[in-house]
Amino acid sequence: MCLPIVLSLSACQKKLDYFEYVSEYRRSVYFYEDDVVTLKIYSVDKETNNALDGYKGNVSNVTEVYFESENSVNEVEVELLGQGGEMSYLAVTRNFYLSFSGVEPSGASIPVNLKIDGEEKNFDVMNVAEEGTIDGKTALNCVVEYDKESFDNLTDGRNFSGEISVRLLYDEGCFYYVGVCNREKQVHAYLVDGVDGRIIAERESEAE
Numbered sequence: 741m742c743l744p745i746v747l748s749l750s751a752c753q754k755k756l757d758y759f760e761y762v763s764e765y766r767r768s769v770y771f772y773e774d775d776v777v778t779l780k781i782y783s784v785d786k787e788t789n790n791a792l793d794g795y796k797g798n799v800s801n802v803t804e805v806y807f808e809s810e811n812s813v814n815e816v817e818v819e820l821l822g823q824g825g826e827m828s829y830l831a832v833t834r835n836f837y838l839s840f841s842g843v844e845p846s847g848a849s850i851p852v853n854l855k856i857d858g859e860e861k862n863f864d865v866m867n868v869a870e871e872g873t874i875d876g877k878t879a880l881n882c883v884v885e886y887d888k889e890s891f892d893n894l895t896d897g898r899n900f901s902g903e904i905s906v907r908l909l910y911d912e913g914c915f916y917y918v919g920v921c922n923r924e925k926q927v928h929a930y931l932v933d934g935v936d937g938r939i940i941a942e943r944e945s946e947a948e
Contacts, residue, residue, distance in 0.1 A: 786800070
């Protein structure tokens with residue numbers, strides 16, 4: 741596993757912590773899947789305006805719930821963590837969505853109640869982070885170590901000219917997406933192994 745690193749400016753200057761420039765941090769993922777239903781629950785610290793422009797705005801925590809079904813569904817209501825309501829259908833991604841703030845998921849699993857077209861169903865949605873999964877700050881430090889030159893080019897010694905997204909992903913294992921957006925809205929993204937911090941892939945794109 742790579743070792744956490746920081747940029748040392750001088751003995752009398754404060755060390756630069758790149759995590760202070762993270763405008764989106766998906767810190768946990770809860771996941772359930774069977775032959776018909778897929779449920780994903782994310783705990784995310786994110787900008788209130790959610791603009792990928794190279795500047796970090798005000799950040800707050802939200803819980804996001806996504807529901808998919810192999811069957812045709814018209815209406816879904818969800819209840820978890822003492823919160824709930826009717827989910828909105830997202831036509832682009834073809835799933836249902838609800839978000840709320842004030843309660844952050846924790847623990848090994850979350851009980852979820854769904855009312856799918858009036859029929860109630862209960863699910864136990866599991867935390868995907870296994871023992872040994874690194875946290876987002878460690879994943880970011882691994883990226884800094886891997887591509888220090890790119891971070892140095894966006895650093896004037898005391899400040900970082902960009903914003904960073906760190907998202908925990910799950911696909912039969914844990915990974916991290918780390919995206920660095922500069923002031924010109926150019927994004928350099930890295931896929932990080934969620935256990936040993938290896939950089940698996942990287943790509944460049946333009947922020948939408």
